[in-house]
Amino acid sequence: MVLASRTGVRLELTPATRPHDYGAHMPTWLVRLAGPGLDASLLCPEAGWEPQLLAEFFEGLDHDWRGWDGERTWQSEEAELRLVATHDKTNTVLVSAVLEDGAPPRWSCRVQLEVDPGVFRQLAVEARRLGDISVNLSRSATD
Numbered sequence: 009m010v011l012a013s014r015t016g017v018r019l020e021l022t023p024a025t026r027p028h029d030y031g032a033h034m035p036t037w038l039v040r041l042a043g044p045g046l047d048a049s050l051l052c053p054e055a056g057w058e059p060q061l062l063a064e065f066f067e068g069l070d071h072d073w074r075g076w077d078g079e080r081t082w083q084s085e086e087a088e089l090r091l092v093a094t095h096d097k098t099n100t101v102l103v104s105a106v107l108e109d110g111a112p113p114r115w116s117c118r119v120q121l122e123v124d125p126g127v128f129r130q131l132a133v134e135a136r137r138l139g140d141i142s143v144n145l146s147r148s149a150t151d
Contacts (some may be wrong), residue, residue, distance in 0.1 A: 035139030
């Protein structure tokens, strides 16, 4: 699944096996930020204690495609990936994506993705489908 910016930067999410036994019912993503002069990746499990799954975050952005006030945020289990979305209420959603390895971070990568509000419907569908694949991969690994 790819969230591609008009500027050539991409956020790529691939379903992955969970790196630990707890939370096997939650999706895990291999996240890659890529673009001109940029290539960073990290394993990012989702957390059951966070208010929403990544698919639900994208569903909310799609539902309010005409715009919203303030910021919408999502983060992975240990904030390895943080997404902050704002809408200009015309035709652009800015998504700030921060990828950090470790706490305190050994390294950090931040990008700004400029996207059309219409992309989130398909991203939500793909996040739900691929999230289920990730959960099945993790369950198979622990059996």
